[in-house]
Amino acid sequence: MITVRPSQERGHFDHGWLKSAHTFSFGQYHDPKHMHFGALRVINDDVVAPGMGFDTHPHKDMEIVTFVLSGALAHKDSAGNSAVLRPGEAQRMTAGRGIFHSEFNHSKTEPVHLLQIWIFPQEKGLEPGHEQRPFPDAERRNRLRAIATPGGVDPATGESSMTIHQDASIYATTLDKGAAATLEVKPGRKVWVQVAKGALEVNGVRLSAGDGAGATDEAALTFRGASDEAAEALVFDVT
Secondary structure, eight states: OEEEEOGGGSEEEEOSSEEEEESSOBTTBOOTTOSOBTTEEEEEEEEEOTTOEEEEEEEOSOEEEEEEEESOEEEEETTSOEEEEOTTEEEEEEOTTOEEEEEEESOSSSOEEEEEEEEOOSSSSOOOEEEEEEOOHHHHBTSOEEEEETTSBOTTTOOBOEEOSSSOEEEEEEEOBTOEEEEEOOTTOEEEEEEEESEEEETTEEEETTOEEEEOSOSEEEEEEOSSSOEEEEEEEEO
């Protein structure tokens, strides 16, 4: 079964410097029907104005994954990590027993567009950690590229990925019109797809930019590009 979460039904906020859409309950947005999807707790679709961002703030006991779609995002945390994320790059921050960080648009002239994901960890009190990796378009084009897995390796392809402290895998894909990629789904697992750009079909169900969908009791999911603009999406295989 595939249940669509249309873009316009998300929680939308315009703070001037930040335009944000929340797929699941977050901050001021509360929707008891959309609290989380298994271990997947948050998907925030954020556009941050030039030179603006999130001042230093705390996190605890959460796996936070950031994927930049356009522009550049500057990250700094209390563990001494400092980095700039650019399109096609992903970052995993383990908040663990506690960490402070800040995130700012690295540009003074262009906005930055990103997806930020929160995933419940398998255990609390982990050592805080940080990992950042590039996943070039060529690695994601017309296929599913694992960007985060429990063991840091995609068991289907042997490709390395970031390591996430949960029985969850995150894939990124960029699909040309008509091109397809298939994910085999093990019994008892479920899959969420979040479309960032363009449009795609998942088992024949059409999704456009901003739309998400949860799939349960599906043995396999086939994602097919459905727009002239290449479809860009993240896929989450969770319990």
